[in-house]
Amino acid sequence: MNIAEILTAGDGKKHFSFEVLPPLKGTGTERLFSTIEKFKDFDPAYINITTHHSEFVYREIEDGKFKRLRVRRRPGTVAVASAIQQEFGVPVIPHVICSGASAEDIEYELIDLQFLGIENLLLLRGDKAKEDSRFIPVEGGHTHTTELIEQVNRFNDGFFYDGTPIKKPGKKFAFGVACYPEKHEEAPNIEMDMEYLKQKQDLGAGYAVTQLFYDNQKYFDFVAKARQMGITIPIVPGIKPFAKLSQLTVVPKTFHCDLPQELAQEVLKCKTDDDARQLGIEWTTEQCRQLYAAGVSNIHFYTVSAVDSVREVAKRLL
Template sequence: MKVIDLINNTNKTAFSYEILPPLKGTGIEKLYKTIDALQEFDPKYINITTHRSEYVYNDLGNGIFQRNRLRRRPGTVAVAAAIQNKYNITVVPHLLCSGFSEEETEYVLLDLQFLGITDLLVLRGDKAKHESAFTPEKDGHRNAIDLQKQINNFNNGIFVDGSEMQVTNTPFSYGVACYPEKHEESPNIDTDIHWLKQKIELGAEYAVTQLFYDNQKYFDFVNKARNAGITVPIIPGIKPFKRLSHLTMLPKTFKVDLPEELTREVMKCKTDEDCKQVGIEWCIQQCKDLMAHGVPSIHFYSISAVDSIKEVAKAIY
């Protein structure tokens, strides 16, 4: 069943979460422990992130460095297949523009289709660490809209080179990202809404938000989207606040504002453990408020927060 159907056919707020593929060479067992820890809450689907290659520099001595490309977290397709096979749950691998050519994307789509994985989250992706601004790969896509067009052509039986498939299979369904506090590269929220509408009109069936801690920003964003004619589910993306360092790290990394009340409570904390408890309580109240407003689903970002998410889920599901 497609993600959109899983969301629409549940009689309560759906639960889902995002995971990272394991670091190269570390195995998948730790990932299975994360999934096992959250199984009791009946996740409707699990997202698996995709990571581009980055340049690394190896010191060869005498002031000479060798530049090599490295993917620290390969295996998104394989991880998705392993989870689907072991847990019989819908998996949603991320598909990126960043770091991938059109041909490489096509091969990923073929692999996923062979495996019977037909749900995607379509994203532009972040710029590489060595870049000052996002730069697409040679023969790669510049934005999520262009990537959607390739997926749509694939669904219609057309390869990148224009040739036709002899056999077509179950088409891909997909969601996209959105930003209640606007994307960092966007000049204003109205421009963000404009591009979100374009993504929906091209076939995105739902949107998942960047993490946020102020529900009013989410509600305002949804209202703007509805007024612009966007009718698909807009799923709140949530991550429990966990460490004292998050006071400065989260606004810098994710370009989000922290509510004054949350900031005030965190600043009273002496340890990360104190901060973690504040974060859990804030997240519980945040989720209860979202559920009271009838959100169809809540999507959790689980990286380094599985234990907190479990406590939150116990309180709300």
């Protein structure tokens, strides 16, 4: 089913979805499947599979010099999405990203996903390399998500990236994109960032899922401003429970989002990581109750390093 149809069904149900990270290569699916088992009884609307095409490592060569190489530490989302779909029968949404992939690489991902009957995608630029000051695509790759969307649209219309017609076009992909209630770190201002979101909608994005946030008012303000700008697609709140004392400084730096003063003050009272985890569960539960009460139909959970916390929140809500 097209995920946008689930998000706009108007059935009055409280839906939720969650994101998983492919396992490190060589470690198998046991841990991944165990994570999904923890949420299966709550009837998730869909499962997102994140991806990291490659990352840079430095390897020493002759004369003490180092060479920068790209390596992949995790399998791609195609294999993982197929395994999850076969094992659990839950709709899956693999991430397809620009980072570390050429247009040709992406084309083969689309072909494989279509063969597997996977119809929904989340299209993203992906992160820049930590060592780079700006995002640099691989040779033959895309710089912006809009370019990736255009490639998927051409594929949907029955043409390969080089313009060659596809002899037997398959079922078209539906796709969503990311958005940022507190602005993408590279955007000069929130208005321009939202103009990019409007472009993605106009190119065919069926919904958007937000970067994580801890202040619901920022989400509500973002949605209100989006509607004023003509952005009409569902905007799914992305939530991740606060889980460790160190996240008081790590989360704002890594995800470029503020912690509300009330939450920050409560974290400072915590003595241990377990105290912080319990606080995160309480905060997230209340945050989600407010979102559902405001008419949000689906909440998306980021589970990396927070699986048990998200399960506890789901138990309280669903």
